[in-house]
Amino acid sequence: xxxxxxxxxxxxxxxxxxxxxxxxxxxxxxxxxxxxxxxxxxxxxxxxxxxxxxxxxxxxxxxxxxxxxxxxxxxxxxxxxxxxxxxxxxxxxxxxxxxxxxxxxxxxxxxxxxxxxxxxxxxxxxxxxxxxxxxxxxxxxxxxxxxxxxxxxxxxxxxxxxxxxxxxxxxxxxxxxxxxxxxxxxxxxxxxxxxxxxxxxxxxxxxxxxxxxxxxxxxxxxxxxxxxxxxxxxxxxxxxxxxxxxxxxxxxxxxxxxxxxxxxxxxxxxxxxxxxxxxxxxxxxxxxxxxxxxxxxxxxxxxxxxxxxxxxxxxxxxxxxxxxxxxxxxxxxxxxxxxxxxxxxxxxxxxxxxxxxxxxxxxxxxxxxxxxxxxxxxxxxxxxxxxxxxxxxxxxxxxxxxxxxxxxxxxxxxxxxxxxxxxxxxxxxxxxxxxxxxxxxxxxxxxxxxxxxxxxxxxxxxxxxxxxxxxxxxxx
Amino acid sequence: xxxxxxxxxxxxxxxxxxxxxxxxxxxxxxxxxxxxxxxxxxxxxxxxxxxxxxxxxxxxxxxxxxxxxxxxxxxxxxxxxxxxxxxxxxxxxxxxxxxxxxxxxxxxxxxxxxxxxxxxxxxxxxxxxxxxxxxxxxxxxxxxxxxxxxxxxxxxxxxxxxxxxxxxxxxxxxxxxxxxxxxxxxxxxxxxxxxxxxxxxxxxxxxxxxxxxxxxxxxxxxxxxxxxxxxxxxxxxxxxxxxxxxxxxxxxxxxxxxxxxxxxxxxxxxxxxxxxxxxxxxxxxxxxxxxxxxxxxxxxxxxxxxxxxxxxxxxxxxxxxxxxxxxxxxxxxxxxxxxxxxxxxxxxxxxxxxxxxxxxxxxxxxxxxxxxxxxxxxxxxxxxxxxxxxxxxxxxxxxxxxxxxxxxxxxxxxxxxxxxxxxxxxxxxxxxxxxxxxxxxxxxxxxxxxxxxxxxxxxxx
Numbered sequence: 001x002x003x004x005x006x007x008x009x010x011x012x013x014x015x016x017x018x019x020x021x022x023x024x025x026x027x028x029x030x031x032x033x034x035x036x037x038x039x040x041x042x043x044x045x046x047x048x049x050x051x052x053x054x055x056x057x058x059x060x061x062x063x064x065x066x067x068x069x070x071x072x073x074x075x076x077x078x079x080x081x082x083x084x085x086x087x088x089x090x091x092x093x094x095x096x097x098x099x100x101x102x103x104x105x106x107x108x109x110x111x112x113x114x115x116x117x118x119x120x121x122x123x124x125x126x127x128x129x130x131x132x133x134x135x136x137x138x139x140x141x142x143x144x145x146x147x148x149x150x151x152x153x154x155x156x157x158x159x160x161x162x163x164x165x166x167x168x169x170x171x172x173x174x175x176x177x178x179x180x181x182x183x184x185x186x187x188x189x190x191x192x193x194x195x196x197x198x199x200x201x202x203x204x205x206x207x208x209x210x211x212x213x214x215x216x217x218x219x220x221x222x223x224x225x226x227x228x229x230x231x232x233x234x235x236x237x238x239x240x241x242x243x244x245x246x247x248x249x250x251x252x253x254x255x256x257x258x259x260x261x262x263x264x265x266x267x268x269x270x271x272x273x274x275x276x277x278x279x280x281x282x283x284x285x286x287x288x289x290x291x292x293x294x295x296x297x298x299x300x301x302x303x304x305x306x307x308x309x310x311x312x313x314x315x316x317x318x319x320x321x322x323x324x325x326x327x328x329x330x331x332x333x334x335x336x337x338x339x340x341x342x343x344x345x346x347x348x349x350x351x352x353x354x355x356x357x358x359x360x361x362x363x364x365x366x367x368x369x370x371x372x373x374x375x376x377x378x379x380x381x382x383x384x385x386x387x388x389x390x391x392x393x394x395x396x397x398x399x400x401x402x403x404x405x406x407x408x409x410x411x412x413x414x415x416x417x418x419x420x421x422x423x424x425x426x427x428x429x430x431x432x433x434x435x436x437x438x439x440x441x442x443x444x445x446x447x448x449x450x451x452x453x454x455x456x457x458x459x460x461x462x463x464x465x466x467x468x469x470x471x472x473x474x475x476x
Numbered sequence: 477x478x479x480x481x482x483x484x485x486x487x488x489x490x491x492x493x494x495x496x497x498x499x500x501x502x503x504x505x506x507x508x509x510x511x512x513x514x515x516x517x518x519x520x521x522x523x524x525x526x527x528x529x530x531x532x533x534x535x536x537x538x539x540x541x542x543x544x545x546x547x548x549x550x551x552x553x554x555x556x557x558x559x560x561x562x563x564x565x566x567x568x569x570x571x572x573x574x575x576x577x578x579x580x581x582x583x584x585x586x587x588x589x590x591x592x593x594x595x596x597x598x599x600x601x602x603x604x605x606x607x608x609x610x611x612x613x614x615x616x617x618x619x620x621x622x623x624x625x626x627x628x629x630x631x632x633x634x635x636x637x638x639x640x641x642x643x644x645x646x647x648x649x650x651x652x653x654x655x656x657x658x659x660x661x662x663x664x665x666x667x668x669x670x671x672x673x674x675x676x677x678x679x680x681x682x683x684x685x686x687x688x689x690x691x692x693x694x695x696x697x698x699x700x701x702x703x704x705x706x707x708x709x710x711x712x713x714x715x716x717x718x719x720x721x722x723x724x725x726x727x728x729x730x731x732x733x734x735x736x737x738x739x740x741x742x743x744x745x746x747x748x749x750x751x752x753x754x755x756x757x758x759x760x761x762x763x764x765x766x767x768x769x770x771x772x773x774x775x776x777x778x779x780x781x782x783x784x785x786x787x788x789x790x791x792x793x794x795x796x797x798x799x800x801x802x803x804x805x806x807x808x809x810x811x812x813x814x815x816x817x818x819x820x821x822x823x824x825x826x827x828x829x830x831x832x833x834x835x836x837x838x839x840x841x842x843x844x845x846x847x848x849x850x851x852x853x854x855x856x857x858x859x860x861x862x863x864x865x866x867x868x869x870x871x872x873x874x875x876x877x878x879x880x881x882x883x884x885x886x887x888x889x890x891x892x893x894x895x896x897x898x899x900x901x902x903x904x905x906x907x908x909x910x911x912x913x914x915x916x917x918x919x920x921x922x923x924x925x926x927x928x929x930x931x932x933x934x935x936x937x
Contacts, residue, residue: 062792062929063861132848143896151896155888162884166877169857173864173873201870 002044003055003069003120006079007113009037010086014109023101027094030105034086037112041083045076045465054122063125064176065184070122073466074321078119078248081328082241086112089240092336092444093233096343098145104231107137111237118245124172124184127253128165134242135161138234145231157226160219164209171205174198175257189257196260203261206254207269214246214302216269217276227295232339235291239298240332244324247305251320255309256473266310270396273310274404277303281410285417290338290348293418294331297374300407301327307404308389316392317474321466322459323385326373326452330382333370333448337363340437341422345430350418355427359434364423366445371419373452375412381455477528477538478521479514479546479586486510487579494572504561507575511554514582518546534654535593541791542589545722548795549585549715552802553578556711559810559913563707568614574708577607581716588723593653594643594680597723601639601687604719605632608712612704624703631696635686642679649673677735681742684727688720690780691749694773698757701769706818709765710809713772718798721779725794728783743784744872750777751879758886765818767886768808771844774883775801778876781859785866792932793858799924799931800843800851807840807917810910816902820889824899830906834894836914843921845887846880851924856880 013033020026044053053076059067071079086108098104110133117130135158142154172184178198179188194202212219227235255262262269277300284296305323308316340363341356342348357364373380376387386408394401427434436442455462493506521527522543557564557578565571584604591597609632613625647653649672682693689697701709735742754774761767779797782790811833815822827834843852863873894901924931 060927060929062932129848136842136847140895143892151892155885155892158888159881159884163878163881166881167874170860170864170870170873170877173857173861174870176861177864205874 001055002040002048002053003071005040006037006044006083006116006120007069009033009040010109010116011113014106014113017102017106017109020102023098026102026105027090030109031087031090031094033109034083034090034112037116038083038087041079044071045080059123059126063184064182065125066123067126068122068185069120069126070186071120072469072472074248074251074324074469075119077321077325077462077465078241078244079116081244081325082112082115082119085236085240085328085332088332088336088444088448089233089236092441093339094440095438096231096233096339098231100144104141104145107141108233108237110137111141115237115241115245119248122186124175124186124189124253126184127249128169128172131165131168131245131249134245135165138238138242141234142226142230145234147229149225150229153222153225153229157222160212160222164212164219167205168209171202171209174202174205186252189253192257194258199258199261200264203254203258203265206258207250207265210246210249210254211272211306212246213249214243214306215299216246216303216306217272217279217299220276220280220299223299224292224295227298228289228291232291232335232342236332236335239295239335240328243298243302244328247302247309247320247324250306250309251317251469251473255312262310263312266312266396269310270307270393270400273303273307274400274407276300277307277404277407278410281407281414284414285410287414288350290341290350290418290422291335293414294334294338297411297414298327298331300411301331304386304389304404304407307400308392311392311396312474313392313395314470314474315388315395317470318463318466319385319388319390319392321470322455322462323382323389325462326381326385326455329448329451330370330373333366333445333452334374336441336445336448337367337370340441344437345434347430350421352428352430353422354425354431355423356431356434357423358427359431360436362442363437363445366442366449367423368419369449369452370445371415373456374415376408379453379456381452381459383456384459477530477536478517478526479543479550480536480583480590481528482514482517483579483583483586486514487576487583490572490576490579494570494576497572500565500571501562503571503575504557504565507578508554508557508561510575510579511550511557514579515547515550515554518543518550518586522547532592535596536587536590537592538590541795542586542722542726545589545718545795545798546586548798548802549589549719550582552715552799552806553582553711555803555913555917556715556806556810559806559910559917560707560710560813563813567705567707568616570614574611574614577611578711580607581611581711585715585719588719589726591723591726594646595653597727598636598639598643600723602636604716605636605687608632608708608716611708611711612700614708615705618703618705620703621705624700627696627703628700631686635683635693638679638686639683642676642681642683645672645676645679647676649676674735678742680727684720684724685746688717688724688776688779689773690746690776691753691773692746694750694753694776697773698766698769701772702763702766706765706809706813709769710806710813713768713809714802714805717772717776718802721776721782721794721798725782725786725791729786740784740868743780744869747777747780747784747872748875750774750780751876755879755882755886759882761886762820763818764812764815764820764823764890767820768805768812771883771886772805774879775844777879778856778859781863781868781876784868784872785862787862787866789858789862789865793855793862796851796858796924796928796931797855800855800921803917803921803924804840804843804850804852807914807921808837808844810914811837811840814903814906814910816904820893821899823890823893823901824897826894826901826903829901830903832911832915833903833906836911836918837894838891839918839921841887841890843925845884849922849925851921851928853925854928 053071114134121127280299287293376382587600615621758770782794843850
């Protein structure tokens with residue numbers, strides 16, 4: 001029942017939220033709901049045996065699709081990431097005022113239900129349903145509460161991802177009719193043996209869907225605009241959790257279903273990913289907007305994860321698992337800072353910022369730690385992940401690892417540049433009267449920083465948690 | 477048989493009620509009651525209770541598939557009359573006649589869902605079309621309506637002529653009018669179908685493409701749908717079009733092997749052309765009404781999949797498509813009729829002025845776009861699945877999903893206008909009954925979208 005609860009709590013509370021009248025009530029309701037989901041997720045991952053974490057019921061008997069959910073290590077880890085992130089996001093943006101707050105929080109909770117569904121689904125059609133359920137509320141969130149260019153930008157984002165998911169649907173249908181027992185179950189998809197030509201073709205139908213979501217170069221063009229224009233709470237969901245849908249789907253739905261095609265195209269995918277890493281890092285250096293910089297840096301990080309997955313070795317995969325969680329936490333931390341800066345000073349442009357460290361020392365310390373994690377300095381959580389991933393790439397091909405490694409240097413360039421322009425130097429008009437951030441935000445950021453350092457020093461729990469997924473999929 | 481007899485009788489009753497009753501709004505109630513009666517009679521007939529049986533010398537054959545479609549068509553018409561009855565009353569002076577014509581159209585629908593011979597097909601098409609020519613021109617003082625009516629009449633007559641020619645050629649080749657008679661020749665495997673028969677079938681195909689507005693025979697559609705009073709466009713674009721598809725599928729069910737591999741090439745061409753023309757042209761429209769006309773062409777492209785694959789999934793799928801597409805389109809037209817301005821900009825800010833209308837309309841649009849959790853998703857899903865199951869070409873499936881993504885563009889423009897743009901959308905006065913009707917319709921679409929089996933399980937009982 002635990003996985004059903006995980007989906008049901010945000011779904012039901014989200015729907016209820018549409019009927020709440022006061023914005024404070026909606027805010028508190030959303031936080032209560034998110035904390036309840038977190039409690040269920042923690043109870044599920046820590047205390048219950050694996051068989052309690054699966055669920056299976058009749059859904060569409062005519063179509064051969066069942067409402068079946070499962071959890072493996074990776075699923076648990078991503079459910080934890082989702083359920084931890086939402087309370088943080090709600091708490092960190094508690095002071096932001098939204099018009100029609102009840103709808104805003106309702107849609108956020110529906111997104112959470114969709115995300116958790118994606119991470120839990122063990123049936124392809126159900127997976128597709130949740131994949132879309134996570135997308136549609138985000139479309140409304142960004143289009144209603146976003147920035148000036150929100151309508152066009154969000155529409156681009158929606159069409160992009162919708163094309164991807166429709167291609168995936170065509171692929172799912174093809175696999176369904178070629179599965180041994182005509183079912184959508186994940187298990188039967190794992191037993192499909194396609195001819196090489198077909199496998200290579202259907203592989204792309206799935207990969208494009210996931211590549212758009214991650215996003216991988218050259219499918220990334222929706223992302224910086226969408227991140228920039230979305231309300232920050234939604235951006236946190238988009239970049240912290242939603243891009244993980246793509247990585248997750250590659251590991252669960254792509255590699256084991258098309259083992260030969262993913263080996264066949266590994267080189268191409270890795271080259272695309274590494275190109276994207278360098279390209280995004282170079283663009284990040286030139287950015288003047290806090291949000292756009294984080295967006296491009298995020299593309300670079302995701303590119304590394306995708307490359308490490310297709311390197312097909314255990315070291316790299318361990319790195320990916322760790323980094324999926326850590327990237328989520330770190331990027332949410334950075335967005336919180338971006339949001340605080342924008343709310344307090346009314347600008348996100350580096351050219352209009354400076355000297356904030358003098359006015360807000362606590363914020364400065366916390367931001368610097370997170371910036372160091374963004375560069376993957378040792379003792380921060382990102383170091384372990386990136387080290388393992390580069391190690392995996394190194395085992396695959398030393399030259400690719402070397403080229404990809406350049407992105408670490410570039411990451412240091414743009415991240416330190418960002419820190420310098422925001423925090424140091426002389427104060428300017430925008431920051432002249434700045435004050436320290438509120439205690440509430442300090443506590444949240446401090447929590448993020450504690451996670452950054454704790455997992456940087458002792459990442460073993462993450463490796464243990466996701467061991468079974470790596471063994472099950474990679475060994476196969 | 478019940479459906480044909482009762483609908484024809486009700487048509488006559490409606491016609492004469494115009495003499496007896498003078499109050500306009502009573503007609504709507506009579507029509508709604510009549511539709512309910514028709515629906516009940518047909519459902520009873522489906523289970524062989526109180527069914528009238530007449531020996532038609534196998535010119536008609538009553539199967540579950542057709543009867544079930546009748547129920548869908550009657551139920552959809554009932555919903556349509558309940559939602560838009562007030563607007564039908566406003567269209568002109570002869571309200572009773574409009575309802576009578578609608579019942580005659582339904583009579584044509586029930587013949588089309590059960591014809592077994594080409595003569596009955598012809599009769600059904602004519603009974604269906606002639607009342608529509610009149611309904612299109614029912615806004616007598618509007619030039620656009622007159623033009624549309626004349627255009628529809630000329631084009632329709634032309635395609636009827638082509639159909640007659642096809643029937644004559646097939647009759648000449650085989651000597652019978654029945655469907656099974658014509659398909660008997662190729663199934664023996666000894667005789668190649670004669671030239672006359674193939675030519676006849678292709679002519680039939682062309683004229684049916686006319687009727688369901690498949691490209692490249694779609695040119696009448698936008699003008700007619702745009703010119704006709706919106707309330708009758710709604711009826712034409714939904715129930716009538718679905719009936720055309722049922723006839724199309726029934727007609728070519730048995731004939732796919734007569735034409736050999738050419739058939740699939742021909743059909744693939746028509747499907748791609750229809751999807752292309754419908755979707756791409758809809759993108760450039762400024763009027764929502766005209767956009768819906770092109771969207772109906774685009775949706776026809778998807779429905780043609782059933783004709784390509786002809787298997788059990790296709791038959792279930794076309795029924796589900798009829799339900800999903802009709803319900804959503806009836807809903808959108810019901811909202812559209814209430815708008816003062818039919819352009820996209822006319823919808824600006826509707827979410828603020830009429831939140832219920834905007835919400836229901838958003839659900840209808842999402843369903844037409846085929847977003848999961850709405851009925852439209854499973855409709856499209858079945859069409860694609862039937863194609864993959866029949867081993868159809870994968871490029872056709874991929875092209876179709878890409879065009880479905882294009883369709884998101886123009887459907888979402890309405891959502892954007894309603895929810896994200898500033899403006900004061902002006903509407904005619906809205907009653908709370910109308911709102912309730914829309915919400916029920918939207919709920920129905922979501923229900924079918926989560927459990928499509930509630931529609932399809934009926935099919936098996």
